[in-house]
Amino acid sequence: MPCPQCDTLKATIAELRDEIAAWKAADGDAHRDAAFHARLDRWRAAFGLTSSQALMLMAMVDRNGVACTYAALHAAARHRPNHPVDREVVSEKDTVTAIVCRLRARLSAHALGRAVRTVYGHGYVVDREWIARLKAKAGEGVSA
Numbered sequence: 077m078p079c080p081q082c083d084t085l086k087a088t089i090a091e092l093r094d095e096i097a098a099w100k101a102a103d104g105d106a107h108r109d110a111a112f113h114a115r116l117d118r119w120r121a122a123f124g125l126t127s128s129q130a131l132m133l134m135a136m137v138d139r140n141g142v143a144c145t146y147a148a149l150h151a152a153a154r155h156r157p158n159h160p161v162d163r164e165v166v167s168e169k170d171t172v173t174a175i176v177c178r179l180r181a182r183l184s185a186h187a188l189g190r191a192v193r194t195v196y197g198h199g200y201v202v203d204r205e206w207i208a209r210l211k212a213k214a215g216e217g218v219s220a
Contacts, residue, residue: 092147099135099151115216122214123186128153129179132172133202136192137211141204143195146172176200186213 119130135152136144144152146169153175176192183189191206202210211217 092145095145095148096151099148118216119214123182123188125179125182126175128175129182132175132200133179133183133192133210136200136202137207139201140207141201143198143201145199147199149176149199172199188213 116127116130116134119125119134120127123130123133125133131153132144132149135149149172150169153172180189180192183191188206188209191202191210193201193203195201
């Protein structure tokens with residue numbers, strides 16, 4: 077007899093695997109690309125962020141209002157080859173939560189502290205109304 081809770085968990089696991097696979101596919105060689113590093117440096121400098129914070133913020137902005145799971149943010153923040161390593165090492169949901177907390181504090185200095193919203197039990201999202209402001213501050217054009 078099938079267990080409804082087991083079926084729900086299996087579906088959630090499949091969804092997370094698909095999301096991580098999509099991140100990896102979209103990521104490709106971007107992290108080895110000079111343009112990626114230039115973009116990362118712009119986002120770090122614009123808001124005074126660490127690499128982990130900037131990578132998470134960029135990942136959320138790039139999702140254009142779609143929530144990022146803890147696992148996706150974990151994966152996004154781990155990818156930084158050939159870039160100076162800061163003291164933050166992302167290893168689990170609690171660490172992602174702590175980094176987002178510090179990210180919000182840094183964004184507050186720019187009147188953007190509410191840009192990152194918690195999606196309880198799932199992860200975080202930057203709502204569309206904040207994306208243009210964040211991109212403008214980071215020196216990026218806003219695409220429709």
